[in-house]
Amino acid sequence: xxxxxxxxxxxxxxxxxxxxxxxxxxxxxxxxxxxxxxxxxxxxxxxxxxxxxxxxxxxxxxxxxxxxxxxxxxxxxxxxxxxxxxxxxxxxxxxxxxxxxxxxxxxxxxxxxxxxxxxxxxxxxxxxxxxxxxxxxxxxxxxxxxxxxxxxxxxxxxxxxxxxxxxxxxxxxxxxxxxxxxxxxxxxxxxxxxxxxxxxxxxxxxxxxxxxxxxxxxxxxxxxxxxxxxxxxxxxxxxxxxxxxx
Numbered sequence: 001x002x003x004x005x006x007x008x009x010x011x012x013x014x015x016x017x018x019x020x021x022x023x024x025x026x027x028x029x030x031x032x033x034x035x036x037x038x039x040x041x042x043x044x045x046x047x048x049x050x051x052x053x054x055x056x057x058x059x060x061x062x063x064x065x066x067x068x069x070x071x072x073x074x075x076x077x078x079x080x081x082x083x084x085x086x087x088x089x090x091x092x093x094x095x096x097x098x099x100x101x102x103x104x105x106x107x108x109x110x111x112x113x114x115x116x117x118x119x120x121x122x123x124x125x126x127x128x129x130x131x132x133x134x135x136x137x138x139x140x141x142x143x144x145x146x147x148x149x150x151x152x153x154x155x156x157x158x159x160x161x162x163x164x165x166x167x168x169x170x171x172x173x174x175x176x177x178x179x180x181x182x183x184x185x186x187x188x189x190x191x192x193x194x195x196x197x198x199x200x201x202x203x204x205x206x207x208x209x210x211x212x213x214x215x216x217x218x219x220x221x222x223x224x225x226x227x228x229x230x231x232x233x234x235x236x237x238x239x240x241x242x243x244x245x246x
Contacts, residue, residue, distance in 0.1 A: 001029060002029045002223055002224065002227040003029065003030055003227075004026060004029040004030040004031040004087075004223070004226065004227060005030035005031075006030070007026075007030065007031040007032070007086045007087055007226070008031065008032050008033075008034075008078075008082040008083065008084055008085050008086050008087070009026045009032070009033045009034070009085070009086065009087035009088070009089065009226070010033075010034045010035070010036075010074075010075065010078045010085055010087070010088050010089070010122075010126065011023050011026070011033060011034070011035040011036070011089040011091055012035070012063075012065060012074075012089065012090050012091050012092035012118065012119075012122055013035075013036060013037070013038075013065065013091040013092025013093065014033070014035025014036060014037060014044075014047060014060075015035065015037035015040040015043040015044040015047055015060070016037075016043050016190070016191060017188075017190035017191060017192060017215060018091060018139060018185065018188060018190060018215045018218050018219065019035065019089075019091035019092065019139075020043070020047050020215070021214075021215035021216050021218065021219040022089055022091055022139075022218070022219045022222050022223075023035045023047055023051060023058075024047065024050055024051065024219070025216065025219035025220060025222065025223045026087070026219075026222075026223060026226065027050075027051040027054045027056040027058070028054060029223055029227075030056070031056065031086075031087065031226075032056050032057035032058075032082050033051055033056065033057070033058055033059070034058075034059035034060075034061060034077070034078035034081055034082055035058075035059070035060060035061065036061050036062070036063040036065070036074050036092060037060060037061070037062060037063075038062065038063070038064055038065070038092075041062075044060040044062075045060065047060070048060045057081070057082065059077070059078060059081040061074045061077050061078060065092040065113075065114045065118040066110055066113040066114050066118070068117075068121055071118060071121045071122055071125060072121075072125055075122065075125035075126055075129075076125075079129055085126055085129045085130065085134075086130065086131075086133065086134055086135065087134070087135045087136075087137070087226045088122060088123060088126045088130075088135070088136045088137070089136075089138075089139070089222055089226070090118070090122055090123070090136070090137070090138040090139060091139045092114065092118060093114060093115050093139065093158075094110070094111060094114045094115065095155060095192060096108075096111050096154050096155040096158075097152065097155070098151055098154070099150060099151055099153070100153050100154070103154060108154055111154055111155065111158055112158055115155075115158035115159065115161075115162075116158050116161045116162070119138050119162065119165065120165060123136055123169060127173070127178075130173075130176070130178050131176070131177075131178075132176060132177030132178070133177055133178075133228070134173075134176070134177070134178040134179075135178070135179055135180075135181075135225065135226045136169065136173070136178065136179070136180045136181075137180075137181050137182075137183060137222050137225045137226055138162050138165070138166060138180075138181075138182050138183070139182075139183055139185065139218070139222075140159045140162040140163065140166075140182045140183065140184045140185075140237070141155075141156070141159040141184055141185060141186075142184045142185065142186040142239055142241035142245050143155060143156040143159055144156060144159035144160040144161075144162065144163060144184060145160070145184070145245050146244070148206055148244075159184075162182055163182060166180050166181060166182040166235060166236075166237070167235045170234040170235030171235070174234060174235075179225070179230065179231070179233060179234035180234055180235060181225045181230070181233060181234060181235070181236050181237070181238065182236070182237045182238070183221045183222055183225065183237075183238050183239075183240060184237055184238070184239040184240065184241065185213060185218045185240050185241060186203075186206075186207065186213060186239075186240065186241025186242050186244040186245075187200075187203040187204070187206075187207070187212045187213065187241070187244070188212060188213040188214070188215060188217075188218060189212040189213070189214055189215070190215060195211075195212040200212070203244075206244045207241065207242035207243050207244045208242060208243025208244075208246050209242040209243055210242075211242060212242070213240060213241070213242055217240060218240055221238050221240050225238065
């Protein structure tokens with residue numbers, strides 16, 4: 001078990017799916033966790049109760065990741081509730097399917113606001129609160145490296161941008177002893193992309209392991225990167241996709 005005792009984390013999009021698994025894994029390993037959510041009040045409350053059942057502090061903060069002011073308020077609330085921050089996990093994201101020729105500008109802008117601008121703004125707001133040993137981990141996607149079929153271009157673009165964000169920010173924060181890394185899941189069994197969905201068999205066929213990932217497996221990668229065990233790893237991409245882009 002990795003020891004995150006005394007660490008204070010903020011996870012964006014932490015009420016369901018991969019984000020919720022990250023919140024619970026951080027708490028299981030000793031961290032107090034604040035997390036944002038947008039609409040899932042009941043799910044957010046359930047995640048908070050699970051964290052508290054482990055004897056850790058939980059703070060559920062309603063915030064729209066497309067709203068810069070909401071982002072700033074969420075970071076302020078997390079810092080006030082936990083007394084500071086040591087770890088930021090950028091997990092909140094939205095999906096998109098469709099071809100460029102059919103793209104609606106407002107839809108595209110919202111996609112980029114949530115998937116690209118929000119991680120930048122959360123990091124900007126959190127950085128003043130981080131010290132030596134601080135961690136920023138962002139959840140990207142294996143689609144940022146490989147687009148296996150049409151209809152994924154805008155989403156893949158948004159996730160590919162996170163690679164440069166991670167590498168560049170690692171250069172900025174390295175002298176302060178803060179690491180910045182990216183986790184790229186592949187097909188993962190969530191409500192948004194269930195392992196029994198219509199395209200699930202095709203997605204499995206792309207992998208070396210022949211299966212979907214589980215949210216807790218992605219969370220385990222995040223916990224490792226958030227820990228002292230990964231102290232020399234920064235500017236790196238950890239792909240957890242079952243071999244889909246191998």
